[in-house]
Amino acid sequence: MSQTLQDANRYLEEGTNSSTLPFAVHLDLKVIDPDTIRELTQHAEGADRDEFALEALKIGVLALRRASSSFDADYIKRETDRLLDTMRRQLEDHTRGSQEKLAGALKHYFDPESGQFNRRVQQLTAKDGELSSLLSESLDGDKSKLAQTLFAHFGEQSPLMKILSPDQSNGLLATLRTNVEGELSKQRERILQEFSLDNPNSALTRLIEQLTSKHGSLSKDLQGKIDEVIKEFSLDKEDSALNRLVTRVNRAQETITREFSLDNDQSSLKRMKTELTTILEAHVKTNAEFQEEVKIALEKLDTKRKTELRSTTHGNTFEDAVLSFLHDDAARRGDVVEATGNCTGLRKNCKVGDAVVELGPDHVAAGAKIVLEAKEDASYTLKKARDEVAVARSNRDAQQGIFVFSRHSAPPEFEALARYGDDVFVVWDAQDPQTDAYLKAALEISRALCLRSNPETQRDTIDWTPIDKSVLDIEKRAENLEMIRKSAETILSSGGKIIDRVDKDKKGLLRQFTILSEAMSHIKELLGEP
Structure with a gap:
C-alpha cells in the first residue's frame, strides 16, 4: 500500500x-x-x-x-x-545469551561442588596430593634435596665457610675490613674538601658564588615580568591582551546582534523569516486552490444532479436502478429479466412496460410473466398508474403488473405498498436501502399471484388461504413500515419505540415470506413438480 x-x-x-x-x-x-x-x-x-x-x-x-x-x-x-x-x-x-554462556563457563570452573578449579585445588592441596608429595620430597628430612644442597654450600667444610672463617688471615672478613676502611678514609677526605671554603674549586664555594650572582638577576627579571603582565591587563594600552579580548567580544556581540536583527535584510533571522513566510504563503495558496477545485467539482456534481431531477434523464436513471435491482433479485431466484422500455410490444407502436420478469423453471408457475413500469414523474396519479400498468400487462402479455413509484415523485396520499386486483403498486427509493423490502414484497406478491393465473395450478386440492393471508399480511406490514417511517421523520423522541416496531414488522415480513415460500413449495409437491 x-x-x-x-x-x-x-x-x-x-x-x-x-x-x-x-x-x-x-x-x-x-x-x-x-x-x-x-x-x-x-x-x-x-x-x-x-x-x-x-x-x-x-x-x-x-x-x-x-x-x-x-x-x-x-x-x-x-x-x-x-x-x-x-x-x-x-x-x-x-x-541474555552472552550472560548465560559466561555463567555456564564460570560455573564449569568455579562451582563449589562440581567446578574444575575446586577439584584441581583439592587434588593439589590434599594430604596425599601432588603438592604435598612434591614438598615432602624436596623439603622434608635430612636426605631431602634442600638439606643436601644447603649442607654442600653452607656446611662446615664448604668453601663459603672457609672464606668466612675469622681465623684465616686471607679470609673474606679480613679482606673486607681492610678494603672498607681504606675506601671510607678516601671518601671522608673528599667530602671535607668539597665543603671547605679554602678550596676555590669546592662545591660549597661554587654554590655561594652562583647564589650571589643569580639573586641579582632574579630580582631584576622578576620585576620586568611583573611590569609586562601589568601592561597586558591594562585597557590604556591598545595592543594589550585585555584590550584585544574586549575588542573581539564587542565585535562578536555586534555580529550576533546583526544576524538576529529583523531590521537587517541580510541577517540570518530576516532570511529565515522571509523563507518561512514564502513557504506558508505557498501552502495557503495551495490549500485555497485545492478547496476551490473541490468546491467547483462539488458544484458541478450538484448542478448535474439538479439538472437530472428536472429532466427526463433522471427518469431514465431511476428506471436503470429498478432494472439493476431486478437483475440482482432474479439472479438469486433463477428468473429471467428483460428490459423492454425501448421495444415495441404486442400493441402497435406501443412501448409501455419497462421490464418483464419471466419466472424460472424452479417456480411452480414457471414461464409466467410480471411486467414492471417504473416512473419518477410527479404527474402520475394512482388512476393514471393503474391505467398504464394495465396497458403494460396487455402489451407485454404478462399475468401480473407492478408499478414502481419513486419516493421523490409519488403521490403524497399513496401508501408504500398496495395491491389492486392483479397489479401491485410500490414506492421505492434507489438511495434508501430501507425501501428495498417494499420492492421485494411487491415481487413476492406478484410471484404468488401468478399461481392463480396458471392453468396447471387451478385445482381444488390447492389451499389458497395461506397465500391470501400472507399477501394481506405483507400489505399490512408494509403500510405499518411506511407509517413508522413517517413518524420517525417527525418524532425523534420516540426513536427507540419506532426502531423496535420496525424490527418486529421486518421480522414478521420475513416470516410471511417464509410461509409464502413453504405454501408454494407445498403446491409444487401437489402438482408433482420435481
Whole structure:
C-alpha cells in the first residue's frame, strides 16, 4: 500500500512539469467496490457516467496529493520505531545469551561442588596430593634435596665457610675490613674538601658564588615580568591582551546582534523569516486552490444532479436502478429479466412496460410473466398508474403488473405498498436501502399471484388461504413500515419505540415470506413438480 502511494506521489510531483505530461491517458478499469459501483450506476452509461468518474478520480488524486506528505512521515516514523524495536530485541537476546554462556563457563570452573578449579585445588592441596608429595620430597628430612644442597654450600667444610672463617688471615672478613676502611678514609677526605671554603674549586664555594650572582638577576627579571603582565591587563594600552579580548567580544556581540536583527535584510533571522513566510504563503495558496477545485467539482456534481431531477434523464436513471435491482433479485431466484422500455410490444407502436420478469423453471408457475413500469414523474396519479400498468400487462402479455413509484415523485396520499386486483403498486427509493423490502414484497406478491393465473395450478386440492393471508399480511406490514417511517421523520423522541416496531414488522415480513415460500413449495409437491 505504501509503495502505491509513493509511486502516486512521485507521479504527481513529476506531473507538475506540464511538458512531460501526455495529451491524454487511456484507462480501462474494472470496478468491484460496492460503494463505487452504487455511485456509478446512478448515472447513465456513456458520457454521463464517464464524466462523473473523471470528476471523482480528479478529487481522489487531489486528496492523495495532500495526504502523501503526512503519510510518508508517518511511514518513516513507524518503520524507524519497528527497526529500533527489532534492534533492541536482538541486543537483549545477545546480552541474555552472552550472560548465560559466561555463567555456564564460570560455573564449569568455579562451582563449589562440581567446578574444575575446586577439584584441581583439592587434588593439589590434599594430604596425599601432588603438592604435598612434591614438598615432602624436596623439603622434608635430612636426605631431602634442600638439606643436601644447603649442607654442600653452607656446611662446615664448604668453601663459603672457609672464606668466612675469622681465623684465616686471607679470609673474606679480613679482606673486607681492610678494603672498607681504606675506601671510607678516601671518601671522608673528599667530602671535607668539597665543603671547605679554602678550596676555590669546592662545591660549597661554587654554590655561594652562583647564589650571589643569580639573586641579582632574579630580582631584576622578576620585576620586568611583573611590569609586562601589568601592561597586558591594562585597557590604556591598545595592543594589550585585555584590550584585544574586549575588542573581539564587542565585535562578536555586534555580529550576533546583526544576524538576529529583523531590521537587517541580510541577517540570518530576516532570511529565515522571509523563507518561512514564502513557504506558508505557498501552502495557503495551495490549500485555497485545492478547496476551490473541490468546491467547483462539488458544484458541478450538484448542478448535474439538479439538472437530472428536472429532466427526463433522471427518469431514465431511476428506471436503470429498478432494472439493476431486478437483475440482482432474479439472479438469486433463477428468473429471467428483460428490459423492454425501448421495444415495441404486442400493441402497435406501443412501448409501455419497462421490464418483464419471466419466472424460472424452479417456480411452480414457471414461464409466467410480471411486467414492471417504473416512473419518477410527479404527474402520475394512482388512476393514471393503474391505467398504464394495465396497458403494460396487455402489451407485454404478462399475468401480473407492478408499478414502481419513486419516493421523490409519488403521490403524497399513496401508501408504500398496495395491491389492486392483479397489479401491485410500490414506492421505492434507489438511495434508501430501507425501501428495498417494499420492492421485494411487491415481487413476492406478484410471484404468488401468478399461481392463480396458471392453468396447471387451478385445482381444488390447492389451499389458497395461506397465500391470501400472507399477501394481506405483507400489505399490512408494509403500510405499518411506511407509517413508522413517517413518524420517525417527525418524532425523534420516540426513536427507540419506532426502531423496535420496525424490527418486529421486518421480522414478521420475513416470516410471511417464509410461509409464502413453504405454501408454494407445498403446491409444487401437489402438482408433482420435481
